[in-house]
Amino acid sequence: MLADTLLNVIVLIAGPVIIAFLGAIFGLLYLGVDRKLVAHMQGRIGPPIVQPFRDVDKLMVKESIIPDSAIAWLFKATPILCLVGSISLLLYIPLFGQNAMLTGFGDAIVVMYLLTIPSLALVVAGFSSSSPYATVGAQREMVMMMSYEFPLAMSIVVIAWRIGLVTNLNPFMLSTMAAYPIWGLVGPLGIVGLLILVFSMLIVTPGELGKIPFDVAEAETELAGGLLVEYSGRNLALFYISNAIKSFAVVSLVVAIFFPYNLSPILGITATVPAVILDVLFFLLKVFVIMFICVIVVRAAVARFKIDQASKFYLLIMSAVSLVGFVFILLDVII
Amino acid sequence: MGLKSFKRALWVYHLNTGSCNGCDIEILAALTPRYDLERFGIVLVGSPRHADVLLVTGPVTNQMAPRLKRIYDQVPEPKMVLVIGNCGVEGLVFHESYNLSGPVDQIIPVDVYVPGCPTRPEAIIEGVLKAWLKLEKPVKEKVT
Amino acid sequence: MSEVLTKTSFTIPVGPIHPAVHEPVRLDLTIDGEEILDVDIIAGQVHRGIEWLGMNRNNAIQSIYLAERICGICSASHPFSFVQACERAANIEVPKRAEYIRTIVAEIERIHSHLLWAGVAAHEIGFDSVFYLVWRVREEIMDLTEYITGHRNTKAMYMIGGVRRDIVEEQFPRIRQSLDYYRSIFCQLKTVFLDDRTIKLRTRNVGILTKENALKYSVAGPTVRASGVPKDVRQDQAYGAYADLDIKAITPDIVTGTVVGDVYDRIIVRLLEVKQSIDIIDRCLEDMPAGEITSEPKLVKLLSTLKKAEGEGVGRCEAPRGECFHYVRMNAGEETLANWKVRAPTYANLMPIPSMLKGGQIADVPISFASIDPCISCTNRAIVVDISNGRKFSLENEDLHKLSIMKTRRLEENLVS
């Protein structure tokens, strides 16, 4: 009895720590892969894959300067807030083919709210720096946040609605989405609609992650490093890690919604250990594929948008696209 | 942690204090495919706060001198300063003027001098390497 | 409404230490949200008064090397103009072969400069892949420059009365090899820069310089040609081997049929000029006359000629960024130049900047500003060399210097922090 409670407590404490740790490691690893591949696409050799670890390692040793003009406590608090936001995001998303750490406590709506926390932390960081570049960067980040929210919400809600037609479970739970993979529920028209929704999610992802072409908030040439212009040392490292974790989490979210399949049931492997290993590897592969399509290729192939172009793109075009996806799925249900 | 911290993870901030662009384009050239400094983990960053190494070119005009000083202060410790090009090292053809406060080592402490007019990318890479070695030393001492 | 605007607008300094401006110049932008209300250019960040430097290097030949270091990228254009001015002042005739060699070096510089610009411009709009691509391609011209002149950037080819080094028949195949390389990739470059959707999106109708404004401000180089004015010193006035060639100024309507005068048009002009330069070098290699490469190989003798010379002369040449102008006056008996005035192309091209930026967005500032290919070092550095009677200066005024630092610090406190 006591042992059980103790175990629960240990799991509750150790679990998030382990997940945060794994999230950070894989996030940084994917960042390294990203940099390496982009370099290759640009005709360069590029840094080794472990480079992000080295960067973080180095930043930890550096002095953390707090500028005189900054609001000190806010300036110091935002990196932690950003990291905590990213980690709690991880806890709600199914990772490595397993259920999410906090399954049952929150659903896709919670995830959508949590998604904004790191961005909000960045915005506050930008404003607290009191540098004109950071302020403009913060304004841009806010505009971006508002712009990509609709297509994102649209995709999640439509899928949850569709799943809700076939089950009594809460369709917004990511575990429900995993239990009822959406692709099996719809007819040909629905497949078309889903493809459209997948497309819009893939386009939202680089915006969510602040990558080219939607890295307007941090546009190096326009805003001298953007939001984080005043950050250095450990504080910068925390942002660096949370960014890596967030990338990992967002891509995992796409995987969880659209591709919740595991290999082990399909191949009929029942033994726990091989099944888990297989699922973990398959999950990492899925994450890599999504990351490759929506971050790496796009980054190597296009220029940065202007803020109004990026915002219009999301607000008008991507919203319209996701609506079209919705209509297809709706038609599929009606017919 | 720490021992190998600076190995292969140098972030570089470049400051032009009145140079003729010759060295500046060679610094850029060192980042591009033929020389590709990023394979050693060296990246050009947009803010001095993110930097480990300050690359300074030019003989420092009066107007740029206080800025150079301030940018130097903004770089978090531990840091290295590299002077790229002869005019930053000792003035070169610009060695007498009413509007110069240079060379660079008159304003801020300099760790590595890379002469040349303009410096070749190979020389810049070697200079950054020297800065590495120097940067490693105090870190090692601090850790052990 | 305007009251509201003034309340919400604030000034964002771009430069002098700002990644968007690779050179130290300050643009004070008054912005409202993302829109630019007003622009003020503050130059002089790297002004260092070459006139006093000239006091030490006090003869015309030494000044060539000073001219060469006005700008590391235009290290052929400035000496080219300068030697022309000196030759006219001292009535020195230039061998025809030297004119051809000068032209070849100047055109190599143009190819280099335009490629460099294309890379920087791509970087400004956050298109780093293209930046790396172009700079990889650029290394070929760097190799060629090194092969011909012995250095990647500083060319040191020009001498009053001719050139320092010959380009001999054995070197032609290597030069042609480079030209062929650029011919072979030209279509690729054209596709990347003229057909890419994002580049078009970021550059079309951005930073428009109207023909009217271009004429009003006497703008020079690709910037003015992109606004539809066929101004090109190579075409307009006889100098170098260009006088023998039939050069035609390139305007964007050759490709698109219309002239908008935006950044995109400037890309077109520069891109086509790369092609033009390849052709010019080819023609020069074919037509290069035999003969001497300098009118007076002995420098001491040349110096004494220059010392005796009395007169004035202007030298104009079309640098990659526009017209580069030098004016020289020599007094007999003085080793030094009596007057030397330099006007770099950016000097003229900076003036229309406010009209190009106003009403645009901050995001457009880097690319619009970069699109004139600003060379602040040229503009600021060499104002004039006015050599007087050889006064000597050895005292240092640290007090003045300190005062200057204090004041500047006070003034600049809020600029870059």
Add this chain to the structure above:
Amino acid sequence: MNLLSPEEIVESFKSSLGKDLVDSTIYRQEIASKANLFTSISIVVNREAFRDAINHICKLQEDPHFIVISSSDRGDNVELIYHMSIYYGLHLKEISLLLTVMLPKTDLRIPTITDILPGTIFAERETQEMMGVEVTGIPDNRRLFLPDDFPAGVYPWRNDEAGLKPEMTRVLPGRQGMKHE
């Protein structure tokens, strides 16, 4: 546009300015193999007729190309040369113009021409700060290249007592031993 020969241009100046045209020279140089001509015309005018001369150039070609103002200290006078060119845009037809005005040091003033050619503003600001010539009616009176804290009344291009004081310049350390004495 009716292209005039250099001689006709000088004639047109004579008839337009009368005795205010002090001097004029035509310079020609044969260039390269085909011996095409480089042409420049030097015109010296009185200050009183300076604006008329500029207006006259504008009649020769609308929107003449303005290059820069060069100025030199010639003892009791300051010489300003307005470098311009006309007939651009046509193959080898361009003619460089050097419009010279002598100003006595006792009265260093020249009217602005920014209303005729707006592109002269930088050059006029530069002439003001570097040579100490007052450009009357200049719309932007600030300095261009020199810092704001540069002492007033000191003009780097002047050779007389208004020029740079010896103590204002310094040789960079490391090069002091190499100074010419």
